[in-house]
Amino acid sequence: MTKSILNPRGFLSALAVGFAFSTSPLMAADLTVALAAEPTSMDPHYQNLTINNSMATQVYDALVLQDVNQKLIPGLAVSWTPVDDRTWEFKLRPGVKFHNGAAFAAEDVVATMKRAANVPNSPSSFGTFIKGKTFEVVDDLTLRVSTKKPYPFTPNDMSRIAIIDSAFVDATTEDFNTGKASFGTGPFTFSKWLPGDVLKLTRNEAYWGKAMEWDSVTVRPIGDGTTRSAALIAGDVDFIERVAPSDLPNLEKRSGVTIFKSVSNRLLYLTLHMTDEPIKPYVTGHDGKPIVSPFRDIRVRQAVSLAIHRQAIADRVMDGLSAPAGQFSPKGYIGYSANLTPDGYDPKRAKELLAEAGYKDGFKLTIHGPAGRYSNDTRILEAIAQMLSRIGIETSVETMPASVFFKRFSRGGPNKTPEFTVAMSGYANGSGEPSHPLRIFIHTKQKARGYGPGNRNGYSNAKVDKLIEDGRASMDIAVGEKAFIQATDIAMREYALVPIHHEIATWAARDGITYEHGALDSTFIHNVRAKK
Amino acid sequence: MIALSAIRTRPTSYVSGLLIAIIAIAAVFAPLIAPTDPYALATVSILDGRLAPGGEMLDGTIAWLGTDGAGRDVLSAILYGLRTSLTVAISSAAIALTIGLIVGLTAAFYGGRLDTILMRVVDIQLSFPAILVALVLLALLGKGIDKVIIALAIVQWALYARTVRAAAMVERRKEYFEAVTCLELSNTRIIWRHLLPNSVSSLIVLATLQTAHSISIEATLSFLGVGVPITEPSLGSLIANGFDYILSGAYWITFFPGAMLLATVAAINIFGDQLREIINPRLAK
Numbered sequence: 067m068t069k070s071i072l073n074p075r076g077f078l079s080a081l082a083v084g085f086a087f088s089t090s091p092l093m094a095a096d097l098t099v100a101l102a103a104e105p106t107s108m109d110p111h112y113q114n115l116t117i118n119n120s121m122a123t124q125v126y127d128a129l130v131l132q133d134v135n136q137k138l139i140p141g142l143a144v145s146w147t148p149v150d151d152r153t154w155e156f157k158l159r160p161g162v163k164f165h166n167g168a169a170f171a172a173e174d175v176v177a178t179m180k181r182a183a184n185v186p187n188s189p190s191s192f193g194t195f196i197k198g199k200t201f202e203v204v205d206d207l208t209l210r211v212s213t214k215k216p217y218p219f220t221p222n223d224m225s226r227i228a229i230i231d232s233a234f235v236d237a238t239t240e241d242f243n244t245g246k247a248s249f250g251t252g253p254f255t256f257s258k259w260l261p262g263d264v265l266k267l268t269r270n271e272a273y274w275g276k277a278m279e280w281d282s283v284t285v286r287p288i289g290d291g292t293t294r295s296a297a298l299i300a301g302d303v304d305f306i307e308r309v310a311p312s313d314l315p316n317l318e319k320r321s322g323v324t325i326f327k328s329v330s331n332r333l334l335y336l337t338l339h340m341t342d343e344p345i346k347p348y349v350t351g352h353d354g355k356p357i358v359s360p361f362r363d364i365r366v367r368q369a370v371s372l373a374i375h376r377q378a379i380a381d382r383v384m385d386g387l388s389a390p391a392g393q394f395s396p397k398g399y400i401g402y403s404a405n406l407t408p409d410g411y412d413p414k415r416a417k418e419l420l421a422e423a424g425y426k427d428g429f430k431l432t433i434h435g436p437a438g439r440y441s442n443d444t445r446i447l448e449a450i451a452q453m454l455s456r457i458g459i460e461t462s463v464e465t466m467p468a469s470v471f472f473k474r475f476s477r478g479g480p481n482k483t484p485e486f487t488v489a490m491s492g493y494a495n496g497s498g499e500p501s502h503p504l505r506i507f508i509h510t511k512q513k514a515r516g517y518g519p520g521n522r523n524g525y526s527n528a529k530v531d532k533l534i535e536d537g538r539a540s541m542d543i544a545v546g547e548k549a550f551i552q553a554t555d556i557a558m559r560e561y562a563l564v565p566i567h568h569e570i571a572t573w574a575a576r577d578g579i580t581y582e583h584g585a586l587d588s589t590f591i592h593n594v595r596a597k598k
Numbered sequence: 599m600i601a602l603s604a605i606r607t608r609p610t611s612y613v614s615g616l617l618i619a620i621i622a623i624a625a626v627f628a629p630l631i632a633p634t635d636p637y638a639l640a641t642v643s644i645l646d647g648r649l650a651p652g653g654e655m656l657d658g659t660i661a662w663l664g665t666d667g668a669g670r671d672v673l674s675a676i677l678y679g680l681r682t683s684l685t686v687a688i689s690s691a692a693i694a695l696t697i698g699l700i701v702g703l704t705a706a707f708y709g710g711r712l713d714t715i716l717m718r719v720v721d722i723q724l725s726f727p728a729i730l731v732a733l734v735l736l737a738l739l740g741k742g743i744d745k746v747i748i749a750l751a752i753v754q755w756a757l758y759a760r761t762v763r764a765a766a767m768v769e770r771r772k773e774y775f776e777a778v779t780c781l782e783l784s785n786t787r788i789i790w791r792h793l794l795p796n797s798v799s800s801l802i803v804l805a806t807l808q809t810a811h812s813i814s815i816e817a818t819l820s821f822l823g824v825g826v827p828i829t830e831p832s833l834g835s836l837i838a839n840g841f842d843y844i845l846s847g848a849y850w851i852t853f854f855p856g857a858m859l860l861a862t863v864a865a866i867n868i869f870g871d872q873l874r875e876i877i878n879p880r881l882a883k
Binding site: 312383437448449451455460 | 642
């Protein structure tokens, strides 16, 4: 039974509650968050997966942390400097304690690396960030990490590994899921995790950084976008991620709800097959006979880019939740080049370019893409098919489930070569390492050296390759950044890829909460703060 | 001829028959009737997307039933989509009917071990839900109208085979059949000239009802995204296209194709029921 408001005491307490809410809406410092997905494990070294990493960040720290734009900031290391061509020295933060009271020291880092590289049954291991590095303890608060060749991204790699107490180096994944071993140095301590239901965190009173406002945090997985919005409106949760586009206008109008949007680093792009060999069945003359890929010619590639009405896609297909793109990085994000702007819509010039390249009457093309992998992917493909048809490239679309698409995209052709002529795919730089997209997609394919594994269209420019390799070999990060931007400029102007847009990520919160957000579309609970 | 006069005396069959005729004409002459060509990507523009019914498109055409998310005129898309849906349904029914007829008659005529084997195959086929089999087949075959037709034919033949066999078994025990057997006519002649014409009446009804059923299956498959190509939507894919926009108020993308699908399936079903009563007067009350 609820107390009747006519009952004097009930009335008074109702008044008191009302009063408390009107003065300070955040009296109760418990935060409830609804996320679209849940971690596969609370073991921070089990699987290199966005949601796992974002949860791990709450309980554990890495030597180096990343801000909302993946810029490196001090974490358990206060500074890092190269001491020679192959060695980085990390100065560790003094006075830090794990949640179980143990003091943090260089030994813990070494123990962590041993465990993180060797977690049994890991679906995607953190070993890639650790293998090939030697860790040397100089003293309790000084650590040296060396590599065989000059490698400027050791600090980036170190930002991926959550540091645990050396006492738990042999702990199992299960121990981290139940809380038996879950002692980090992060802003929250682990309380309990019931997969599929709830994750509970409590404030770490001894946190070395800025203390959190929340006494406790409850994280609930709610997969369906509309259900998340409904939970926020009903007051069941205080903060949600990934607002369903259809709910957005409704939530924006509603009082008591704040929406946060930011241009994410998730890029949607087209890749155009640009070598003579092999001749693929997806581009033909009007007679239906396969022809050598017209996209060898930069003018045809440019025509494709100019034919795409990026703003129309943003407005009509994405409901405003995308920003036209001209390169891998959105503005403000690592690797962004101020020299590049997204191509405007110019079908007339596109037709002229086609004619100049000898395709006055156009040709027939099938474009491929995944269905349901990216926001509105099939609709975007359909819009692009319309736009290309308009400049004379008679385009049809074939979509397929993402698992099928990516297999064929990478090795569906003869001799396990990439199958498609034109395909749409997406990319987001998860590691925050600035040369990553260039090394994966732009550099000439050289499998043995780890270059160009994602280069599926045969783009190759010796000058770009050299810039990427030189940048990656210089221990001076500023030199590297300059080289990467130069490489980006050349590659994008040659349409190594045709960028379409960056998705816009959304979050919503009840009033009184603010969220610090950047180019990452994943959610970091420590950035959910009480409004002052 | 008795059947034709019976149709005239039954108003329900008359109305449903007329409706089917109108739908069929609309589908056949879609390119002439439709205000725009919804499959011509060079003229469809997303800038026309999600116009409300009665809205004016960029080229001045009025979209009487609105436009969908890709900027297709919904009215034109329905007419063209109807073509796809009917083509798929009728061709798959025809193929399935032919296979079913051959298997069913063979099983009934020769009997014995062949009958047992064929009917077990039919049993196994019928024990799988149609939509599941179709989904698996399309996952293997890929997209395209021809593939949907093949998948639906494979899903449906067993039903025809079972029905034909039952009817043919009954005929086999009749006296005229003993007579033709005694005349030592060739097997082929007995099957095609005597068994087939006498067993086919129940099949006509089944074929009608199955056509309606395969329109629904095709719509379901397209709704699930494994049917026809997205740039050439059938009724099912039009409904699926609009489904995401229902909550934001753009009801017309789903509603009108849905109404058309309902009308088509209902008309064929009612007509099939009436046909059954006419052909088999014992069922009439």
